[in-house]
Amino acid sequence: MLEVREVVKSYDGRAVVNRVSFEVQAGEIFALLGPNGAGKTTLIRMITDILKPDSGRITLEGKPVGGEARHLISYLPEERGLYRRVPVVDALAYYGRLRGLGARPARDEALALLDRVGLRDYALKQVQALSKGMQQKVQLCTALIGGPRLMILDEPFTGLDPLNVLLLEEVLRERRAAGVTVLLSTHQMNKVEEQCDRALMLNRGHMVLYGAVRDLKRQYADHALLLRASPLPARVPGVRGVEAVNGEQKLILDPDAQPRDVLKALIAQDVEIESFSHSAMPLEDIFIKVVREGLGLDHGQSGPPTMDPVPAPAGPGAAR
């Protein structure tokens, strides 16, 4: 669907995006992560053809972004606004028309979207008369109208109340079911864990994590188990320490101990087990660890990522 190859963008001799390569599959929700200043917005602007890369290649469904492919992408930037002194339906239909819809279909789709987000009754009101949350939902609709194949959403949950967060999640699932690809840039790691299939993390313009969210969590999991059980025997083979974590007991395993052997040992000792699981590191902790400790795939030295690799580029990319 979306393929980014060896993309580089520099300002004043400093690379803000440095040899970044990844691909996003059709119908997946893909997270773009990174601390402030990591190069996410610059990368998104290159994907949307607002900025041109210095080198490298970005294609959407096999075609270079920009030109005809422009119709296929919608973008909800983090810093966003709407035309304020026009009726809501007109503000929305305008985006539809720019994505190639006729006047009538654009208006019909705008009304349908407003209905979907619970704003049908506000269709003829001026945008400036809407509350901030309502405006945010209209902004989301601007990214939905016109049937884009790739939606790029930058911090879409910010400013939404819990009910509207649920609504947005529902809408994202619907779009995904319809085969739409979503590139989600957010700092809300719990949302990434809940919603996203795969993720890419940038730090200072370099790729530091890339792969399926599940695999990333496994990769950074510590060698421990989470157990809810009572009573816990004084000594369990393969366990070298125990910590209390949120009402559970975290069993720190010996380096060569296997979880199934520990489970067998617990059962053998007649321990009443309520729950037993791997102790996975929350994505947020992985994020902090990677950024603070400079870990990851590419510390600014290497080329393309090694995990979940993408095919090698066919040749040197060129800026259009």
Add this chain to the structure above:
Amino acid sequence: MSLSLQKALTIAQREYLTTVRRKAFLFTLVGTPAIYAILMTLMIKPQMSERVHQMRNFRVLGVVDSSGAFADGEPEIRGAVATDLSIVGPQAKSEAYRIEVRMLPDQAAAERALRAHEISQLLVIPADYLGNGRLRRYATGTNIFSSVDERAVSGWLVRSLLRGRVDSLRIDRVARPARGMTLYTLNNDGVFEPHDERRELFDFLLPFAFGMLMGLSIIIGGQYLLQGVAEEKESRILESMLCTVNAEELLAGKLLGLGAAGLTIVTTWIALGAALGGPALAMAQVHVSPAMLGLAVLYFLLGYLFYGGIMTGIGAITNNMREAQQFSFLFTFMNFIPFYMMTSILGRPDSGLAVGLSMFPPMAPVTMVLRMNAPSAVIPAWQIALSLGLMAGTAWLALIGSARLFRIGLLMYGKTPTLPEILRWVRQS
């Protein structure tokens, strides 16, 4: 530069409709000529009324004649004062006045009579008046905007000095020797034609009106562009827009839509002016050639593209409307500079100054329209061609530069760029 005409037209349509539906647009459309008409009425009407009032109250002129040259002076002054400034009718309306001339024995008695309002004004003619021409006139008040009373007194002096020495016909001629003189001047076709007073007024008004409309239409369109771009940048709309349309499409749509909004205003004003002033124009045999109109349209288009490009660039590099207005002031002012030199341009349309200004793109449209409408102006074709060529070249450069600034500047927030940074953006984009 890839450009989808359909997208540009969609943007143009939206820009045009949202602009013309605004209350501020309607206010400019109707309010500006209304305010202008009210101001003109407020300025001219009282002035006319004051002249009439002044002569109605001027009933008696007291004269103390120590020279003896006016012993046989006229006993009264007769004349008429215009009551309106109509240029439509064959004759302006007027009101007749009659002033009694009362000879008084000495200045002290005359001043007492003036203070007691027995006389309206006092004229003291010293003994050596014929030698040095010095006179003293006394009044209880004066009007700095009107000298109609002075002209009445002056006429009496001429008539009284000559009374009994020459016949009345000669006196009339001496009093207003050039009243019946007709001036013949070369018209644009190279033929001498009579130059009547009303036509003289139009000779001034026509270039002024054309030039002003040209300047206003360019600047109104440019200001709409500046405002639109600055507002959209300030309200962070553009980033999501630029994902769907490219900078060139956005720029082209704005240029078209907002230029059309500016033209709507000017066209309405022209239609309004033609409806109200049509009879006067017809009576004064004022005609505008199609070639002149065609050139004016061409200058408008090039001028609008030039200033539109500059205003768009300013809107793109500044952070808010206030900053944008400050930057644009200089360019708006440049467009109107030819009006400050109008006397010189209309008086000598072939002078070095007039030719130079019409080759300088920021001032060329207004200057050239002034020159083309100046009485007796014959502008060589090469000057028009060179001026248009220079305009087209600079308009193109302004558009290219602004498109580049537009592309980068729209996404830059915070610090306003310095000139070297702006130049670097234009080079790099």
